[in-house]
Amino acid sequence: xxxxxxxxxxxxxxxxxxxxxxxxxxxxxxxxxxxxxxxxxxxxxxxxxxxxxxxxxxxxxxxxxxxxxxxxxxxxxxxxxxxxxxxxxxxxxxxxxxxxxxxxxxxxxxxxxxxxxxxxxxxxxxxxxxxxxxxxxxxxxxxxxxxxxxxxxxxxxxxxxxxxxxxxxxxxxxxxxxxxxxxxxxxxxxxxxxxxxxxxxxxxxxxxxxxxxxxxxxxx
Amino acid sequence: xxxxxxxxxxxxxxxxxxxxxxxxxxxxxxxxxxxxxxxxxxxxxxxxxxxxxxxxxxxxxxxxxxxxxxxxxxxxxxxxxxxxxxxxxxxxxxxxxxxxxxxxxxxxxxxxxxxxxxxxxxxxxxxxxxxxxxxxxxxxxxxxxxxxxxxxxxxxxxxxxxxxxxxxxxxxxxxxxxxxxxxxxxxxxxxxxxxxxxxxxxxxxxxxxxxxxxxxxxxxxxxxxxxxxxxxxxxxxxxxxxxxxxxxxxxxxxxxxxxxxxxxxxxxxxxxxxxxxxxxxxxxxxxxxxxxxxxxxxxxxxxxxxxxxxxxxxxxxxxxxxxxxxxxxxxxxxxxxxxxxxxxxxxxxxxxxxxxxxxxxxxxxxxxxxxxxxxxxxxxxxxxx
Numbered sequence: 001x002x003x004x005x006x007x008x009x010x011x012x013x014x015x016x017x018x019x020x021x022x023x024x025x026x027x028x029x030x031x032x033x034x035x036x037x038x039x040x041x042x043x044x045x046x047x048x049x050x051x052x053x054x055x056x057x058x059x060x061x062x063x064x065x066x067x068x069x070x071x072x073x074x075x076x077x078x079x080x081x082x083x084x085x086x087x088x089x090x091x092x093x094x095x096x097x098x099x100x101x102x103x104x105x106x107x108x109x110x111x112x113x114x115x116x117x118x119x120x121x122x123x124x125x126x127x128x129x130x131x132x133x134x135x136x137x138x139x140x141x142x143x144x145x146x147x148x149x150x151x152x153x154x155x156x157x158x159x160x161x162x163x164x165x166x167x168x169x170x171x172x173x174x175x176x177x178x179x180x181x182x183x184x185x186x187x188x189x190x191x192x193x194x195x196x197x198x199x200x201x202x203x204x205x206x207x208x209x210x211x212x213x214x215x216x217x218x219x220x
Numbered sequence: 221x222x223x224x225x226x227x228x229x230x231x232x233x234x235x236x237x238x239x240x241x242x243x244x245x246x247x248x249x250x251x252x253x254x255x256x257x258x259x260x261x262x263x264x265x266x267x268x269x270x271x272x273x274x275x276x277x278x279x280x281x282x283x284x285x286x287x288x289x290x291x292x293x294x295x296x297x298x299x300x301x302x303x304x305x306x307x308x309x310x311x312x313x314x315x316x317x318x319x320x321x322x323x324x325x326x327x328x329x330x331x332x333x334x335x336x337x338x339x340x341x342x343x344x345x346x347x348x349x350x351x352x353x354x355x356x357x358x359x360x361x362x363x364x365x366x367x368x369x370x371x372x373x374x375x376x377x378x379x380x381x382x383x384x385x386x387x388x389x390x391x392x393x394x395x396x397x398x399x400x401x402x403x404x405x406x407x408x409x410x411x412x413x414x415x416x417x418x419x420x421x422x423x424x425x426x427x428x429x430x431x432x433x434x435x436x437x438x439x440x441x442x443x444x445x446x447x448x449x450x451x452x453x454x455x456x457x458x459x460x461x462x463x464x465x466x467x468x469x470x471x472x473x474x475x476x477x478x479x480x481x482x483x484x485x486x487x488x489x490x491x492x493x494x495x496x497x498x499x500x501x502x503x504x505x506x507x508x509x510x511x512x513x514x515x516x517x518x519x520x521x522x523x524x525x526x527x528x529x530x531x532x533x534x535x536x537x538x539x540x541x542x543x544x545x546x547x548x549x550x551x552x553x554x555x556x557x558x559x560x561x562x563x564x565x566x567x568x569x570x571x572x573x574x575x576x577x578x579x580x581x582x583x584x585x586x587x588x589x590x591x592x593x594x595x596x597x598x599x600x601x602x603x604x605x
Binding site for chain 2: 049052054055074075078079080081082083085087089093095097098102105106107108109110115118154158
């Protein structure tokens with residue numbers, strides 16, 4: 001269970017205090033698929049980074065599975081991200097000089113697991129997203145859809161209970177975007193909690209619930 | 221994929237920059253190693269020359285007030301028993317803190333003995349020590365082998381018509397002259413050298429010693445310290461450091477050594493700055509990547525370990541390469557720059573020193589870039605993607 005209580009995030013520009021989020025209250029149940037929608041500058045990405053234990057709110061509290069995330073120290077927050085959160089970035093952020101398998105293994109670099117276990121797990125999750133046999137390919141040797149799958153595999157390989165996706169279809173062509181959305185939906189059907197930020201209504205339609213943000217506030 | 225794999229991967233991807241960094245460190249290390257090797261060789265050369273040029277410490281009894289002259293130095297009179305040194309004092313000399321730097325201890329018993337109607341200055345010595353101390357001695361004849369063998373200074377030999385094989389009596393004891401010393405312009409030309417034990421017997425001064433000459437390798441310790449240490453164990457003796465021409469050259473070498481250290485300090489500082497700027501630049505280029513690591517749950521210490529591992533690998537490579545280049549330069553340049561004949565010693569510990577020094581400088585200079593990387597906010601890093 002994820003719970004945001006009166007979460008506010010402000011940025012001081014030097015001239016004025018800008019509210020990115022204002023008194024946001026949100027609950028996401030385990031196994032839920034939530035889409036956060038809103039126009040540019042509405043606070044969607046800020047909300048996602050706060051959920052991902054990367055961006056401390058100015059006020060309010062964030063509780064995930066009973067853990068008050070921002071009361072943890074900096075290193076424990078890193079541990080929390082490692083154990084609880086898988087992130088699919090807007091630009092996918094695959095490192096171009098690493099193979100698909102190595103990109104996935106990157107998420108396990110600090111995990112205290114034997115090397116063989118890490119490799120087995122990376123291959124398993126790549127197979128899960130339909131990339132069996134393509135583990136040794138570099139990102140440029142993969143299609144856009146396949147690169148997106150590698151990014152999802154990397155987010156999943158830690159078996160984190162929460163998958164956060166920031167505009168996962170934002171830079172993909174429509175067909176590829178559909179592939180990624182279908183993959184997220186399939187994962188959600190297996191019990192994976194997914195929170196996705198998007199401004200695309202079609203993408204949001206695959207989610208079980210849509211939360212609309214406007215000027216840093218939830219409007220519906 | 222481990223943290224070290226990430227570090228190695230990063231080095232591979234930035235080959236040009238890292239080769240520049242390795243070369244920068246190597247040039248610094250090579251400069252320091254070459255300077256140290258050259259000055260070390262010069263110091264060793266001086267030490268060897270000092271060993272060849274006789275004693276640099278003279279020990280005489282403190283209480284003596286009448287004297288015989290020897291080598292321009294006033295020594296105790298053989299006519300008085302007061303203040304005489306003894307053989308047991310030789311053992312005490314070997315107990316001083318810097319005893320390992322003592323090269324030769326040459327005791328002497330001096331006395332005037334009448335041969336015929338002429339008084340002769342007789343010196344009882346331990347021939348193996350004396351011959352090692354006075355490597356400039358040239359003999360016409362053989363080195364003494366028996367207790368009653370003697371060497372005669374050239375002027376004494378002329379005055380008494382001595383030649384190798386001649387015999388003479390000292391207080392009733394017969395001695396055989398086995399060699400004549402070539403003229404060397406010192407008082408040795410007028411002295412009859414016999415075995416120390418035989419001299420003690422004929423002068424009836426059992427266990428007596430008039431003076432002790434010591435050759436000390438004073439590169440490792442200043443001669444004044446040795447004098448002080450010997451004075452402490454022989455309070456009844458006056459211990460004097462002999463100033464020799466080589467001292468000036470030692471001071472020059474000492475200045476060279478200090479110059480080498482100063483250059484080393486400057487080069488180390490420059491090397492550190494090169495590492496600092498290169499690593500900072502590398503971190504700045506990799507903000508996106510580091511942000512990704514942090515977003516995936518890498519701790520700050522994990523990021524630091526990646527950066528410091530890269531610095532360690534580059535520094536070790538620079539240190540090893542610099543050692544090789546520095547020693548090579550020293551081998552090539554030493555004969556021309558320092559005018560010494562000794563070969564440069566390939567001390568393996570210097571390799572560890574060079575690599576270790578480079579490692580310390582590299583790591584120290586990379587701490588700030590590593591901390592900067594570790595403190596990158598994951599969201600700021602991701603925003604720039």
